[in-house]
Amino acid sequence: MSSRIRTAALASAALLALSLTACASGGDAPSGSDAADDSAAAFPVTIEHAFGETTIDAEPERVVTWGWGSTEAALALDVVPVAMAQQAYGANEDGVLPWVAADLEDKGAETPVILTDDGETPPYEEIVEADPDVILAPYSGITEEQYDLLSEIAPTVAYPGEAWATPWKDVVSIVGEALGKSDEAETVLADLDGELADQAAAHPELEGKTVAAVWDVAGTFYVYRSTEPRVEFLTDLGLEVAPSVEELANGESTFFYTLSYEQVDQLDSDILVSYSDTQEEADAFLTSANTSVIPAVQNGAVAQVVGTEFIAAVSPPTALSLTWGLDDLVASLSEAAAVPSE
Template sequence: MLNRGVPVRLRRPLIAVAGAAVTVIALSACASGTTEANESGSAAASGEGFPITIEHAFGETVIEAAPERVATWGWGSTEAAAALGVYPVAIAEQVWTVGEGNYLPWVEEAYEAADVELPALLSDPEGGATVPYEEFIEADPDVILAPYSGLTEEQYETLSEIAPVVAYPEAPWTTPWDEEIRIVAEALGLADEGEALLQDISDGLAEQAAAHPEFEGKTFASVWDGDGVMSVYTELDSRVEVLTELGLVPAPSIAELDSSDGGFYYDLSYEQLDRLEADFIISFSSDQETADAFLTKPELQVIPAVAAGKVASVYDPVTVSSVSPPTALSFDWDRGMPVLIDSIAAALAE
């Protein structure tokens, strides 16, 4: 079973049961209002425009005033907030990527550059399958941002007893990367700043597209090879959608073979691999040895692009996570999108 980044979000959503919900709610009533974490960042909205109502898959959430203590859950919302100058006081740990008790490098760099104390890490060893309610209570947030996460309705309702929760608009782990930034900005009362941030990112992607005219119209499939099955990311997945900004096109075979019923990935048996037609394949792996083995694995040679050597390999947990999908802070990270773009260019040159 896969983990975060490719991983955490490629994991089949597990139905987490909040068995201690009653206890959690009771704890919430008596939680102290202080922690050692810094208050959220200096660019918080002045308070104008609040209350704000945000609709999502579980209904709507009302944020009464400009958040001062932000907690995040899932992927990317920490970076979106920090890029807008608001530094969350508690964030989900990323065990698969950097190990327990460590921070994503682009997140740590942003906090250090702003001279803001690093946030508390919320335990997340199962990629969102369980939620550490007591740790959320200890963080004492006044909003919980989870627009790109796998929250179940039960988890959402329990967290909402602690603070207002902004969930995903439609389905778990399928919020487009730009929409996530837009949702976070709106929740913080920084909608205009969010649009400016999105424009900066869009301009950067446009520059990359112009630098690689050979990308225009080329079809691709993004995959993670398993034991006897290959996980294929659908067009709903942000790591796929973001590459269309470079002129690339998701291969039609992805939709033709899709068995996910609206999910962000599906498993394809080795018996069907010959039907996965694309100009090139993006292969995500946990290390270089596995990435190299992908290129010569006999069972995979029925994929036309693999047989032709047209494979862009992305490996090691940090690099994989930085583009799975990229976040507001990892687009320019030197081991992130630049590595993926160079790998795609090399694959197309084969």
């Protein structure tokens, strides 16, 4: 997560293999020989991505997840990885996010091996030791060279477009396809879409309101574009991306850009969503001479997402975190939407 946040806010292998126990629990998913037959029948499966295509010949039994969201997608499909990426942002001291820890506890499953994440290079040696059948990294920052090295260990599924930019729903679908659980993935997404639809229906004040999502951190002002997964999440709730977001884009990236403080007064929207690690930072954002000129700040129409867990849960959401932070996010958006537009 730390590398994901930095990347979005800014965007061989060893030989020894050890045997680890693969965990999977049934939950509410289909069980028995019919479910096993259905999963097995899905293979071989070939998944296209930014670095070509990956063929998975048989149903994976030892799954390694890397990057963001694929761990939660696997768990939502009742597959417990043998190893998963360490998360620094919003996680506990062991590198486990709270909704992941809660799901593992509900399943009665042991915590998978935590793979060291230095923000730059996958820990190839640790991944080899996990002895995976597949490596899932559909929302990550791996390079083509890193993909090639990971593929020497096991079939590796990379992101379909840009690094750190895969829509959260696509992460669920890709993981479902890789695990032979596409039908189950559709069910997970349908349930989550239902949660979003319920929230949108309960808050008609959000419908059609324009929104801009920003993060002012360490003297740099970031604006997230319509292609950024956290923004797609906001539009799922009925909001529309403010025209000014794209009008001010400078080509720095397809999913975010930095904006000079001299230009922030041009970022016009009905609602401004601002992310801050602490309440102190959130308060400073509203009173800073640099940001107080933003129209939505002047109007008091700011929905603040405060705290590392909250930010991690909704930017972007995952198969498990969406419901974790949804109520608080919608409450903040609703309060901002209630402010009369000037």
